[in-house]
Amino acid sequence: MLHFRVLAQRLLTRGNDYCVVTAKPLMPKHQSPSRKNALDWVGGSDAPEKSSLNIGFMALTDSASLIVAATQEFAQPYGLRLKLQRQASWTALSERLHSGELDAAQGLYGLIYAMQLGLAGLPAKPMAVLMGLAQNGQSITLSSRLQLAGVSDSEALQRQVRQVGARLTLAHTFPTGTHAMWLYYWLASLGIHPLNDVDTLVVPPAQMVDHLQAGRIDGFCAGEPWGAQAVAQRQGFTLCTSQQLWPDHPEKVLACTREFVETCPNAARALVMAVLEASRFLDANEENRRAAASLLSADEYLAAPVADILPRFLGAYTDGNGHAWRDNHRLQFCSEGAVNMPFLSDGMWFLTQFRRWGLLREDPDYAGLTSAVQQTALYAEAASQLGLAVPAVMRSSTLFDGTQWDGHDPAGYAHSFALHAMTDSRSLASC
Amino acid sequence: MRILLIDDTAQKLGRLKAALSAAGFEVIEESGLVIDLPKRVEALCPDVILIDSESPGRDVLAQVVLVSRDQPRPIVLFTDEQDPGVMRQAIKSGVSAYIVAGIQSERLQPILDVAMARFESDQALRAQLHEREAQLAERKRIELAKGLLMQLKNCNEEEAYTLMRRQAMSRQQKLIQVAEQVIAMSDMLGS
Numbered sequence: 349m350l351h352f353r354v355l356a357q358r359l360l361t362r363g364n365d366y367c368v369v370t371a372k373p374l375m376p377k378h379q380s381p382s383r384k385n386a387l388d389w390v391g392g393s394d395a396p397e398k399s400s401l402n403i404g405f406m407a408l409t410d411s412a413s414l415i416v417a418a419t420q421e422f423a424q425p426y427g428l429r430l431k432l433q434r435q436a437s438w439t440a441l442s443e444r445l446h447s448g449e450l451d452a453a454q455g456l457y458g459l460i461y462a463m464q465l466g467l468a469g470l471p472a473k474p475m476a477v478l479m480g481l482a483q484n485g486q487s488i489t490l491s492s493r494l495q496l497a498g499v500s501d502s503e504a505l506q507r508q509v510r511q512v513g514a515r516l517t518l519a520h521t522f523p524t525g526t527h528a529m530w531l532y533y534w535l536a537s538l539g540i541h542p543l544n545d546v547d548t549l550v551v552p553p554a555q556m557v558d559h560l561q562a563g564r565i566d567g568f569c570a571g572e573p574w575g576a577q578a579v580a581q582r583q584g585f586t587l588c589t590s591q592q593l594w595p596d597h598p599e600k601v602l603a604c605t606r607e608f609v610e611t612c613p614n615a616a617r618a619l620v621m622a623v624l625e626a627s628r629f630l631d632a633n634e635e636n637r638r639a640a641a642s643l644l645s646a647d648e649y650l651a652a653p654v655a656d657i658l659p660r661f662l663g664a665y666t667d668g669n670g671h672a673w674r675d676n677h678r679l680q681f682c683s684e685g686a687v688n689m690p691f692l693s694d695g696m697w698f699l700t701q702f703r704r705w706g707l708l709r710e711d712p713d714y715a716g717l718t719s720a721v722q723q724t725a726l727y728a729e730a731a732s733q734l735g736l737a738v739p740a741v742m743r744s745s746t747l748f749d750g751t752q753w754d755g756h757d758p759a760g761y762a763h764s765f766a767l768h769a770m771t772d773s774r775s776l777a778s779c
Numbered sequence: 780m781r782i783l784l785i786d787d788t789a790q791k792l793g794r795l796k797a798a799l800s801a802a803g804f805e806v807i808e809e810s811g812l813v814i815d816l817p818k819r820v821e822a823l824c825p826d827v828i829l830i831d832s833e834s835p836g837r838d839v840l841a842q843v844v845l846v847s848r849d850q851p852r853p854i855v856l857f858t859d860e861q862d863p864g865v866m867r868q869a870i871k872s873g874v875s876a877y878i879v880a881g882i883q884s885e886r887l888q889p890i891l892d893v894a895m896a897r898f899e900s901d902q903a904l905r906a907q908l909h910e911r912e913a914q915l916a917e918r919k920r921i922e923l924a925k926g927l928l929m930q931l932k933n934c935n936e937e938e939a940y941t942l943m944r945r946q947a948m949s950r951q952q953k954l955i956q957v958a959e960q961v962i963a964m965s966d967m968l969g970s
Contacts, residue, residue: 642948
């Protein structure tokens with residue numbers, strides 16, 4: 349926290365001069381490609397190009413670092429104000445990010461790469477992933493009706509799906525989104541083809557429990573607190589958590605257009621630093637998380653009871669199916685920086701799944717795309733200034749089915765799955 | 780483009796209106812100088828205000844200041860006054876363009892274009908400056924509260940921030956709200 353003190357002292361000693369609230373003394377020289385605004389110059393060459401940023405988020409527990417950073421003024425030392433804009437759906441969020449109405453937003457890997465590739469229902473646009481916001485903490489929920497009918501584990505689900513005339517409807521949160529990819533991966537591991545054997549549809553996360561209750565869906569894959577709320581309201585049970593699929597998997601990211609990061613590199617770096625500090629704060633101790641859960645429950649953020657948010661936020665799970673456990677891979681925001689590096693291999697994994705499920709008809713330039721989208725250099729700059737370790741840009745993971753993913757042969761990996769939709773004429777984008 | 784025209788010439792020369800008509804502009808209203816120009820602007824919603832004044836006095840500039848404050852619009856001042864002091868005063872009051880001598884129809888379009896562009900960039904700068912000033916004021920309050928809390932709890936800076944943040948989050952508030960509460964409490968206790 350050294351820089352915090354340095355800035356505070358500067359602020360206090362230099363009085364009214366409005367340009368002092370910048371991180372100038374700590375920022376390495378950075379060439380700004382445009383200097384459209386005279387105040388950029390007045391504020392010093394490393395001052396944020398904009399003094400306030402519109403930040404989009406969804407009503408989800410894993411938006412905590414953004415909500416804490418904005419309301420608890422983690423960006424203030426950099427002369428930056430973060431204005432939170434809650435979005436009703438990932439579709440709405442992607443449209444506003446695309447139009448520039450939002451400077452940056454919480455994002456799904458699957459959504460950001462779809463925007464990049466023109467698969468999100470919007471013209472293709474160069475996108476940027478500034479940092480990872482969180483790992484773990486999603487879940488697959490099935491309805492209590494299925495549970496009562498005896499479908500309370502994976503084997504029973506397999507049997508149910510194979511019965512003719514018992515076609516299930518499962519929801520995720522965006523056509524190409526992260527939750528679609530978790531759900532598809534998991535179903536496929538059970539031998540259930542996600543595009544042929546079940547119906548899938550998109551429902552905004554905060555509406556999942558209502559849809560489950562109304563019987564419009566038989567289950568869903570989404571972020572918390574919506575899985576926990578389904579359990580609390582006895583509408584469903586947790587069949588699987590995302591961290592069971594892939595311990596410490598990449599989850600939400602902080603994203604913006606490439607144009608934003610190119611025209612406002614200082615604001616982007618300051619934003620990453622502020623969110624990193626809020627992330628570190630959230631992982632520092634349970635007291636901080638308890639207080640944050642109370643903040644998240646407010647109407648303007650998640651509008652959900654603390655009792656639905658807090659237990660899983662702290663890693664205490666009950667699945668509504670007779671099991672309770674303390675999760676060793678609970679939702680993490682920082683883990684001393686291990687969460688936040690926008691690993692090339694993380695971004696690439698989603699591209700392999702796009703390829704696997706027929707969203708991409710050919711193998712893309714995996715390495716080229718990810719190194720353009722993942723802003724690893726900017727992240728490294730921000731993290732090292734905060735004294736966080738900067739890991740290598742590729743990482744190695746073992747998924748629950750025993751497969752290794754390290755990003756070194758993406759095309760081979762994409763083609764390695766027994767269940768896929770590569771030769772299908774169906775395109776998910778048109779669903 | 781909706782134009783509000785203020786004719787402040789002694790004989791109500793009407794020279795500006797004639798030039799505007801010749802150039803194909805539509806004037807939504809023309810009047811002499813009014814006492815409450817912001818109200819007039821609010822009612823008429825002009826895109827630009829043109830003032831024709833042989834020599835802009837304090838009454839004219841006072842109205843310019845009020846409009847800039849309450850109903851900011853591009854204001855173009857046409858005048859015969861060549862005194863640099865008056866010109867400076869007018870610019871300071873908030874006119875976007877100060878045009879001395881000679882109203883030529885063919886020059887009106889570029890003059891208005893420049894005035895509009897100038898106005899927009901001024902407004903953006905003003906908003907940003909205001910935002911930064913507000914941020915700084917808030918930052919100072921938070922710093923003050925942090926200092927008070929450090930004394931009160933005999934703790935270090937980071938601990939003071941954490942205490943304030945936890946309190947703010949637990950009560951679903953922003954940091955600045957808790958900072959204000961700390962300052963108010965400290966005032967009451969007379970520390």
